[in-house]
Amino acid sequence: MKTNTPSLLIRRSEERGHARHGWLDSYHTFSFADYYDPGHMGFRSLRVINQDTVSAGAGFPTHPHRDMEIFSYVLSGVLAHKDSMGNGRELKPGQIQLMSAGSGVSHSEFNPSKSDPLHFLQIWIKPESTGLQPNYTEWHPGKDTEDAAKVLVISPDGRENSATIRQDADVYRLRVKAGESVSHELREGRGLWIQLIKGTLASGGDKLLAGDAASSETAGNIAFTAVEDAEALLFDLA
Template sequence: MKTNTDLTIRRSGERGHVDHGWLDSRFTFSFADYYDPAHMGFRSLRVINDDIVAPGGGFPMHPHRDMEIFSYLLEGQLAHQDSMGNSRVISPGQIQVMSAGSGVTHSEFNPSATEKTHLLQIWITPDRRGLQPRYTEWAPAPEQEAASKVLVISRDGRDHSATISQDAEIWRLKLQPGESSAHTLAPGRGLWLHLIRGRADFNGAGISPGDAVSSERAGEYTLTAGEEAVEALLFDLG
């Protein structure tokens, strides 16, 4: 981990890693058998797992409770089933959001016999325990498909975003080469940015795919794409 002025950078290669054959995963924070006391989460953000699921592989039915869980699909398809009766398949660019609340069981599988599935699995702690479990999905509206900055998840559901029970905003950034996007962090809040694709500059720090940058200093932050297109998720957390 390196610090650049008010930024803390967690490089992709510093993450935890496990390869089970059917699952190749990198853990930004402590998860399962990977334990790093310096990386237990950031504010309400508890998990960012970068998962590659082999054809036909997946997570069988298992329980969760009191966690806001969402998956952002990057490649392939993801088949979801749960104890609430939902049975869905999502495609790249879509997000599924599950509030585990008082308790839910679910499974996630790669339905393809030939193609891998690549997703980010993200967990955020809710602001209350024992909520009614629920499931929803987010997909970009036509005007959001290529937009440089889109709100995908929030507490109030504004601007076509999916809702979670936490004071959190999650923005999807998509930038063309040389393009920039700014975000203003209000006092008392924290920022976490996870770079998915491309190489970029974030307030003077050079970052590569899988790198993350965090800060708790109020002010403006700017992501600028390098010579290739960039995709990232930005978390603004209370």
């Protein structure tokens, strides 16, 4: 029996919105703030993917959110988080924090370094329902997952030591060595989004470079091969 290989819809890095605010250099995969693209308002429950570089000693002052699942994936530097739930944390590269804003929460995100920039992805996913109790959870790589080619980092049930999200969404971190491959089986009725952070991935006749993204809503097995060492986030969404 022939296995279905879904085709991918590519979103190139240079097609993203870009904003410079002195202390902040930000790329927007989807419409955000002053960047508006009616063709890219999100993908299923995935609403925001911002790639942010924050100057030393700068950051986002305390501000409110509600009814959104917000997570940050630190790429380099240190991210200092504080919120109205009493959490005060410093996240390092490879670590993830997930804040369920629910009925309302205030938070700040800051670069505590006096010399080094902070580089991270900020991602918003719509929750399964509104008015939930605010919540905070984290994911840290362990010795067995630090360099795993594919590891579950966020899920609705917290399985495999993942951070817990209030949505039918599984998020995987990929770290694929040059010449190696990973695959993902997309079930019927679900959608896949992959955001490449660094390196180069090939899938079928498509090649993704750093900052590129690809999506599919066709069930089947999707394989990715690293042309050079690559890192990405892969979203499997209801």
